[in-house]
Amino acid sequence: MLTLDFNFFVIAAPAVIFAGISKGGFGSGAAFAGASILALVVPPGLALGVMLPLLMLVDVASLRPYWGKWCWGEARLLMISGVPGVAFGALLYRLVDDDFLRVLIGTISVGFVVWRLVLRLDWVKIGSQSMGNYAGAVAGFTGGFTSFVSHAGGPPVAVYLLSKGITKAQYQATTVLVFWVINVAKFVPYAFLGMFTLQTGIANLLLAPFALFGAWVGVKAHHLVSERVFFGLTYVILAITGCKLIWDGLS
Template structure:
């Protein structure tokens, strides 16, 4: 088990922020986990330590949001996610996490910009844009990207949100569906992570030491989301996507320039 107190000074806030996100708070906080822990250890080891903790958070979130989900979203996105994980596994030796973060961050930034432009147009026209319907091709594409980026750097949130947020589901339905989607992804990721040798005794024991924080932070995030109205929830979620996009672009650019 890791014993360096400096590591835990970074890891404990990281786990808390990821837990709040897993509870339904969404956005940039989930992306802070690996970078914060990577201040003291390698990003690869940070991702390996965090994955079992994510599984614990998924279990808590699945129970918390057990009555809320949209089967259609899962039907169109999960097959793509499986393809994305397979691509991530097959290209693990060639594709770098900074490159992926930069690309995903740029796409997410464009997504938020499009949302802002649409809202301004709606305000001028005196109406509100109708929610998007499901589209299998779009769902497969963004599901594949979510699975791939989740495997490479635990950054699958923005691609999922690009497809799911325009559906404008009830906040509880949106959260419960995203919880199921990423629970499936994280469970499947265990197999290639084991195959790549990421789960040694040190990493697993460190995950176990940090795991008690997972349910507390996750339940706190769920408590907040349950009390948010849609007209507050959706602008907040787009703002969190903006923060996530900026964080991904910053991380990717800094590492690539270095």
């Protein structure tokens, strides 16, 4: 059950702003931190249900500044392959309980941090060789699945796009377009699975200004703030949040 009290909004407002900043300016890679943080205080399914309409709002707000700058061929492949990933996520959701989702979201959160650390240490090279259509389809399917179960589709999509050697603006525009389509595809199964309630709708209305503010900050920060600083903070938040979710799910 979702209780819209002071404690909820103390957690939810910063989480939504953070997600908006990520989607608006840093390629959606860390936007799922909002859902991970919310899952600490509400059931995971409702946390995902609260965040999806807000992420869709940020998608719309972020489309205009990057309109037409995306790489259409890569975006189309990721969108087409992402929809089956969404369907697979919906099937899995019907078969598992809240504790499994907590462990899954926590594992994805910690895995994101480990993945970024591996890249930072140059243990894996991305961008030195362009990935083909098969790799793009796998990235799209994986991104659709992880986006459904935790709003964390950014990492697999990033691996594929960064191998293409595209510019920062092209990367940002492509991820905005791809996840706008994937989030639209997620909306119907979320509704059928009961992840939207009257309480999540009220929360969406009250949190919408925070989401738009985050998107606005993200677009501005895209040109002003170092990605290293932003993601450094993200890693700390996700590592702590992910470990807590795993602990709660297992215990």
